[in-house]
Amino acid sequence: MINEVANMWKARTWMKNNVPFLYSWHAYVGFELNLFEAFKRPVRIEDVSDAYDLEIELLEQWVEVGIALKHLKRDERSRVKIVRAWKLPGANNGSPSSGDLLKEMMELHIPSLLSYPELMKNKSRHHFNxxxxxxxxxxxxxxxxxxxxxxxxxxxxxxxxxxxxxxxxxxxxxxxxxxxxxxxxxxxxxxxxxxxxxxxxxxxxxxxxxxxxxxxxxxxxxxxxxxxxxxxxxxxxxxxxxxxxxxxxxxxxxxxxxxxxxxxxxxxxxxxxxxxxxxxxxxxxxxxxxxxxxxxxxxxxxxxxxxxxxxxxxxxxxxxxxxxxxxxxx
Ligand SMILES: C[S@@+](CC[C@H](N)C(=O)[O-])C[C@H]1O[C@@H](n2cnc3c(N)ncnc32)[C@H](O)[C@@H]1O
The missing domain is CATH 3.40.50.150 (Vaccinia Virus protein VP39)
Structure with missing residues (x-):
């Protein structure tokens, strides 16, 4: 019993430790697809889905997470808009942005770190392209x-x-x-x-x-x-x-x-x-x-x-x- 409680506490702690990752993931997806630009002014999710040709259910889910994280908010007419724009990565338009750092972390650093078990077992390394x-x-x-x-x-x-x-x-x-x-x-x-x-x-x-x-x-x-x-x-x-x-x-x-x-x-x-x-x-x-x-x-x-x-x-x-x-x- 004591063991089970301890395990639950540990699991809870790791879950809480992982929350900051959600902020980075959300910002990364938003930057990659330029969604923070899309939601700069209040707009309906369907309209963004049409204009950017994005699958609607996944887009809706990304919006839900954004609302929970206070990156986005929904108004009484179900339109969505960014909040705290100062914190979010700027437009993905080629000029250097904090979004590029997110991109490097998410596409390069995190996948490499996650491959540790595989690399250790296979006694191998990747080659940096x-x-x-x-x-x-x-x-x-x-x-x-x-x-x-x-x-x-x-x-x-x-x-x-x-x-x-x-x-x-x-x-x-x-x-x-x-x-x-x-x-x-x-x-x-x-x-x-x-x-x-x-x-x-x-x-x-x-x-x-x-x-x-x-x-x-x-x-x-x-x-x-x-x-x-x-x-x-x-x-x-x-x-x-x-x-x-x-x-x-x-x-x-x-x-x-x-x-x-x-x-x-x-x-x-x-x-x-x-x-x-x-x-x-x-x-x-x-x-x-x-x-x-x-x-x-x-x-x-x-x-x-x-x-x-x-x-x-x-x-x-x-x-x-x-x-x-x-x-x-x-
Ligand atoms: C991390 S970037 C840094 C760029 C720049 N020095 C800066 O600090 O903003 C490192 C650069 O060094 C280049 N590089 C790596 N090895 C090199 C070598 N042996 N000779 C010349 N350039 C090299 C890479 O292609 C890359 O563009």
Whole structure:
């Protein structure tokens, strides 16, 4: 009897623990199908079903959940409208939105985490398909860019930089922002994914001082030194065994007293441990993505490559996400 009661309590606790998932699921579906736009003004469910060509019973159920979660409300004429619009993801129209983060979590992170039993039993890993996922990943990185850019900008001013290299530049967001502000700085972005490099090159077209190179950084042999190199959200693409060689090669292309900033979640940080451990759990499900290091491991790594750690600061404290600034020893 005592056991049964305890079991019931445990089940109840797990059920309650899972409620936040419902909010994310509801917001994800709404973003994916642009339903928060559809219900921006009071409208009948049948009309949305017709206009968006969606199966009505499932749509009605999604609306019911939305009403329970207070994402939506129904008026006396049975029309439905969003509430607390500030909290919901914006329109799914290609520009980066909090919905892209939901999309990445729901389509990439959660399915990977759910495959743990299968992977452990089969002693296998998935293969990360960067062709498929790079555009979503690039969009979510753009969200972080909003927070990180001011720190990068401060470094550019402080160190009187004239050349910048962005490794794994994604869609070139940092480079474009810098190009807008600093016409006199030479900016180079290297990106391995062809589609992503192409979209960075298109975005960079109006700026004469930005060059986008479609290449694996391993094969990129610049004929000059860079005063500032950015390694933003890239470490998890490198096998920890290869990271030492990567930083040594990096050392060779940085000017004397030049700086490098590394943006990454860090393991075992004082804050955000849950988040970074979830990240590493996700990375580990792929045979071509790798766990991010702890601050201590990163410090040792860059020191061995000839850099001095100047500063480690949190970008998203609760997310365990940091920017680490290192400098080439004179
Ligand atoms: C998570 S995204 C980050 C994009 C950007 N740095 C940012 O922080 O917004 C990482 C990017 O690095 C690129 N990448 C991964 N390995 C690379 C390599 N070996 N050489 C060049 N680019 C690489 C990926 O294709 C992807 O676009």
């Amino acid at each position: 960067s062709e498929k996922h790079a555009p979503t990943v690039a969009k979510t990185s753009t969200l972080l860019e909003l927070l990180a850019f001011r720190i990068i900008d401060r470094n550019v001013k402080q160190h009187k930089i004239s050349t910048i290299l962005d490794i794994g530049c994604g869609e070139g967001g940092y480079l474009i922002k810098l190009a807008k502000k600093y016409k006199e700085i030479d900016l180079v972005g290297v990106e391995i994914n062809e589609d992503v490099a192409q979209s960075a090159a298109e975005a960079a077209q109006p700026y004469d001082n930005v060059e986008i190179v479609h290449s694996d950084i391993e094969n990129y042999k610049p004929d000059r030194f860079f005063d500032y190199v950015m390694v933003n959200n890239l470490l998890h693409y490198f096998d920890p065994e290869e990271r030492k060689a990567f930083f040594s090669r990096l050392h060779n292309v940085v000017s004397h007293n030049g700086i490098v900033t590394i943006i990454s979640p860090l393991q075992k940080a004082k804050h955000g441990q849950q988040f970074s451990s979830a990240f590493n759990s996700f990375f580990l499900t792929f045979d071509n993505l790798y766990p991010v290091p702890s601050e201590k491991e990163l410090r040792e790594l860059v020191k061995k490559a000839g850099f001095k750690v100047k500063n480690v600061s949190a970008i998203i404290r609760e997310g365990g996400w940091f920017i680490v600034k290192i400098q080439k020893q004179a």
